[in-house]
Amino acid sequence: MFSHTRFVYLFIGSVVVVVILMLYGADVSCWYSTASTRNYKQRLPQCIIIGVRKCGTRALLEFLGVHPDVTIAQDEIHFFNQDDLYYGYGIEWYRQRMPYTYDGQVTMEKTPAYFTTREVPERIHSMDPGVRLLVIVRDPVSRLVSDYAQTLANKLARNKTCPSFESMVFESGSGRVKSYFKPVWTGLYHQHLQRWLAFFSRNQIHIVAGEQLIRDPYQELVKVERFLNLTHRFTTDQFYFNRTRGFYCMRNLTSGHCLGSSKGRKHPHVDNTLLMKLRDFYRPSNRAFFNITGMTFDWD
């Protein structure tokens, strides 16, 4: 038999343990509210980061995941862009790839290939015409060099050689930009966005400035918070600048977390005349993009 005093000690001890766990960031809500009352289940995403590849999609997703009302799918799902594979499995397959969420939380996934794949806007629209979309963009010239840096790193990791940036991006005889080369046309943001606007209204699509997310993540995240009608829960101290990485990382009560080493690679040197040619190539598309979005960026 427990004495009265032992019971009091046990009770106080349990409260102390719970408080310590909460201080260390553990979610103990499930201990006092049953899963069924808060409807804990897998849901289709109410918000998708659709692109653009190499513009900061992973940083955006993980930073948004810091918000208590956002739950993110860790992997890129590629459901809507993989015709013969995943899309054929049906929407239930997709739902099962999503994290569990409570009522009122936003489920989010990111697959950058959605932005440039022709069939995807219609497919996402048929899943949910009211879905919110996030598009993060960056200077298309740096985006292209970043894409090349990734190809180069992957080849080197497999002990393979990689053609030069110049030979991949420019035609050998004429020196013209290979506009038909996927890494090049990915940066023609206005063309892709037009296809999305055939299915979604402009106010369903929020554009995130990639360079700004690098410089000051908090400010860009607050804009997304507003776009998604989330309660304001971001604070500046959730993000800290890591000098070694040269990027902002996330902080919780116990530790910090930076993105993996494949994010923020050193870019290979590209000759200035090639960069100038690429700037000329992208300029009309950039301007069309600024017109459609009603936004301007410091790349032109």
Ligand SMILES: Nc1ncnc2c1ncn2[C@@H]1O[C@H](COP(=O)(O)OS(=O)(=O)O)[C@@H](OP(=O)(O)O)[C@H]1O
């Ligand atoms: N906080 C933080 N940490 C690290 N990296 C950051 C961060 N914020 C933005 N970025 C930029 O993200 C670029 C990679 O973009 P993505 O995540 O969209 O790449 S991918 O398409 O998923 O492969 C990556 O591009 P590169 O610098 O060219 O590697 C980064 O510039």
